[in-house]
Amino acid sequence: MLNHYLEECRARVVLEIREIVPKEDGPGRLLYDLMLDYPLRGGKALRPALCLATCRAHGGHEEAVLRTAAVLELYHNAFLVHDDVEDGSEKRRGEPTLHRLHGVPIAVNVGDGMLALTMEPLLENIELVGLGRALKILRVVARMARESAEGQMQELGWVRSADWTPDDQRYVRMVYKKTTWYTFLAPVLVGAIAAGAAEPTLRALARFATPLGIAFQIQDDVLNLVAEEERYGKEIAGDLWEGKHTLILIHAVRSAAPSERREALRILSKRRPSPSEEGASADVDGDARGLKTREDVLFLRELIERTRALDYARGVAERHARRAARSFAAVDASLHASVHRDFLAGLVEFVTERDA
Amino acid sequence: MLNHYLEECRARVVLEIREIVPKEDGPGRLLYDLMLDYPLRGGKALRPALCLATCRAHGGHEEAVLRTAAVLELYHNAFLVHDDVEDGSEKRRGEPTLHRLHGVPIAVNVGDGMLALTMEPLLENIELVGLGRALKILRVVARMARESAEGQMQELGWVRSADWTPDDQRYVRMVYKKTTWYTFLAPVLVGAIAAGAAEPTLRALARFATPLGIAFQIQDDVLNLVAEEERYGKEIAGDLWEGKHTLILIHAVRSAAPSERREALRILSKRRPSPSEEGASADVDGDARGLKTREDVLFLRELIERTRALDYARGVAERHARRAARSFAAVDASLHASVHRDFLAGLVEFVTERDA
Numbered sequence: 075m076l077n078h079y080l081e082e083c084r085a086r087v088v089l090e091i092r093e094i095v096p097k098e099d100g101p102g103r104l105l106y107d108l109m110l111d112y113p114l115r116g117g118k119a120l121r122p123a124l125c126l127a128t129c130r131a132h133g134g135h136e137e138a139v140l141r142t143a144a145v146l147e148l149y150h151n152a153f154l155v156h157d158d159v160e161d162g163s164e165k166r167r168g169e170p171t172l173h174r175l176h177g178v179p180i181a182v183n184v185g186d187g188m189l190a191l192t193m194e195p196l197l198e199n200i201e202l203v204g205l206g207r208a209l210k211i212l213r214v215v216a217r218m219a220r221e222s223a224e225g226q227m228q229e230l231g232w233v234r235s236a237d238w239t240p241d242d243q244r245y246v247r248m249v250y251k252k253t254t255w256y257t258f259l260a261p262v263l264v265g266a267i268a269a270g271a272a273e274p275t276l277r278a279l280a281r282f283a284t285p286l287g288i289a290f291q292i293q294d295d296v297l298n299l300v301a302e303e304e305r306y307g308k309e310i311a312g313d314l315w316e317g318k319h320t321l322i323l324i325h326a327v328r329s330a331a332p333s334e335r336r337e338a339l340r341i342l343s344k345r346r347p348s349p350s351e352e353g354a355s356a357d358v359d360g361d362a363r364g365l366k367t368r369e370d371v372l373f374l375r376e377l378i379e380r381t382r383a384l385d386y387a388r389g390v391a392e393r394h395a396r397r398a399a400r401s402f403a404a405v406d407a408s409l410h411a412s413v414h415r416d417f418l419a420g421l422v423e424f425v426t427e428r429d430a
Numbered sequence: 431m432l433n434h435y436l437e438e439c440r441a442r443v444v445l446e447i448r449e450i451v452p453k454e455d456g457p458g459r460l461l462y463d464l465m466l467d468y469p470l471r472g473g474k475a476l477r478p479a480l481c482l483a484t485c486r487a488h489g490g491h492e493e494a495v496l497r498t499a500a501v502l503e504l505y506h507n508a509f510l511v512h513d514d515v516e517d518g519s520e521k522r523r524g525e526p527t528l529h530r531l532h533g534v535p536i537a538v539n540v541g542d543g544m545l546a547l548t549m550e551p552l553l554e555n556i557e558l559v560g561l562g563r564a565l566k567i568l569r570v571v572a573r574m575a576r577e578s579a580e581g582q583m584q585e586l587g588w589v590r591s592a593d594w595t596p597d598d599q600r601y602v603r604m605v606y607k608k609t610t611w612y613t614f615l616a617p618v619l620v621g622a623i624a625a626g627a628a629e630p631t632l633r634a635l636a637r638f639a640t641p642l643g644i645a646f647q648i649q650d651d652v653l654n655l656v657a658e659e660e661r662y663g664k665e666i667a668g669d670l671w672e673g674k675h676t677l678i679l680i681h682a683v684r685s686a687a688p689s690e691r692r693e694a695l696r697i698l699s700k701r702r703p704s705p706s707e708e709g710a711s712a713d714v715d716g717d718a719r720g721l722k723t724r725e726d727v728l729f730l731r732e733l734i735e736r737t738r739a740l741d742y743a744r745g746v747a748e749r750h751a752r753r754a755a756r757s758f759a760a761v762d763a764s765l766h767a768s769v770h771r772d773f774l775a776g777l778v779e780f781v782t783e784r785d786a
Contacts, residue, residue, distance in 0.1 A: 101607065182516055183516060193568065
């Protein structure tokens with residue numbers, strides 16, 4: 075049922091993104107075509123669905139929030155384009171990443187162009203929902219953009235200094251900024267604001283969305299290790315090749331025996347080979363050149379198994395999901411009975427049990 | 431006199447940028463420190479000076495526009511960070527570029543963070559200049575961000591397809607979007623809006639700022655070939671190494687004899703060697719690996735000389751500067767006599783005669 079709701083939202087939001095992206099031929103055409111690439115590839119459309127469901131479950135109209143929901147999806151895709159550059163990712167939604175297709179310079183600029191396109195629709199909100207709500211939405215989106223950049227930087231800082239000491243608390247704070255804010259918090263807040271919800275409602279929604287976002291990210295990292303590639307759309311174990319600071323790897327490193335930990339840190343200090351280097355990285359030659367080898371990734375996989383790091387991460391995700399479930403009661407009190415309310419109610423289960 | 435005015439504006443704007451960038455210690459500290467890197471390196475502060483001068487010459491107060499001027503400088507520096515990544519530039523304001531110091535991932539994110547920080551101050555404008563003016567300023571900035579991304583993409587598209595056929599008109603349209611909008615047009619428009627100027631004044635300012643911006647960019651490209659490195663702050667002839675689509679190179683290529691043009695296009699299809707490849711690129715080995723060599727850059731330099739491309743570009747710049755000078759009369763009619771008016775009046779000469 076949740077998947078059906080997501081698909082319906084996705085169809086609407088893709089149409090709306092097509093409205094936002096300029097259609098005319100001319101000097102900007104290449105830019106605008108490339109902006110549509112990631113949004114048209116698919117994806118769950120979780121953020122706009124959250125936004126639409128929250129607005130409508132609070133009695134708001136679809137027209138009051140559809141454009142804002144599309145802006146959030148545009149932000150998400152802009153972040154994906156830049157994140158893929160920053161993480162050196164190879165695949166996105168089953169196809170090569172934008173910078174693999176068109177080079178880093180064009181990918182960076184396409185992301186910037188998408189960010190630039192978010193402002194005008196948010197200003198048009200003034201006519202749609204009135205000045206007060208439009209300004210509140212703009213403030214939430216401004217904070218969202220700032221929190222996301224902060225969270226991303228925290229992770230990049232850990233990568234740069236090869237820091238594997240963050241404890242669960244620092245990890246959760248990073249995820250709160252990097253993922254939760256724009257994936258859960260901002261969508262429910264702007265959805266509720268568009269419907270005219272008052273401050274206490276916004277606070278209750280924040281208490282629900284925050285732990286849900288943490289659980290979502292941890293589950294995403296679990297999926298990166300165990301999902302089937304076709305369903306998941308990204309390469310499996312890409313996180314290990316990239317040396318991403320997931321709770322799983324953090325836990326595996328800290329739980330390892332001293333000699334294993336040294337070996338893990340040595341491996342994690344090496345960079346992922348670029349596609350042209352991939353042949354070389356499979357053997358000892360890659361190792362000598364500071365590139366991760368297949369044996370390295372296998373070692374990390376086995377370390378994760380020995381330290382039961384997947385179970386540990388799943389446990390943390392479940393604790394956060396349960397907190398979200400408990401907070402839902404306060405949210406539910408002000409919701410209208412509807413498919414939109416049911417979508418929100420089903421989210422906790424969706425986040426922890428999804429397989430793609 | 432102009433330089434003195436620029437320096438005074440720069441001092442004020444740097445203080446204001448320090449106000450905008452969060453000061454607290456915490457997870458975001460690394461991000462915020464790196465955001466301040468480029469702004470603190472110096473630079474002309476031309477954009478905020480234009481903005482302040484236009485506001486004050488129209489009778490507006492400094493407080494009405496200082497924050498907006500700082501936002502424009504923040505945008506400029508964010509664009510520089512991303513442009514340096516996209517162009518593979520080595521130096522900025524006399525020091526290594528941000529991505530050379532911290533890597534591409536961090537540089538991309540620092541630019542995103544700077545863009546994210548621009549929204550909240552523009553919303554605070556509502557208290558400073560009233561709702562109507564604040565919204566007008568937001569709309570100009572939104573258009574500016576979009577035009578800049580379009581212009582940048584046009585240039586990157588020419589680079590990707592090794593297209594050296596753009597004529598003067600297409601070149602000017604690219605520069606209008608990529609540089610003029612955010613360097614001249616937006617600063618004078620938001621400055622005048624902050625002062626409460628009416629539509630006819632904005633139109634007169636646009637007719638003045640547009641040709642001035644074209645002249646500025648062409649002169650910037652001339653300087654890249656003839657300036658002293660220490661004064662200019664970027665590496666000299668960096669544009670030739672990068673194969674940037676300047677009017678100078680476009681003219682040199684189209685004016686070359688057929689065999690020379692073939693050789694120039696062959697050279698321009700090669701990429702610039704990265705610093706680690708630089709030794710190799712000096713000799714034939716670099717050539718064989720598709721990297722530009724010093725001989726290649728020398729060939730381009732000599733071609734530019736033979737085709738008198740610098741003189742040609744200077745001539746085009748002067749035609750645009752003269753158009754700006756003629757348009758200034760209409761602008762001047764509504765200006766208050768002041769140092770601010772004198773700064774605007776001196777701009778035409780400054781743009782065409784500056785040496786850094």
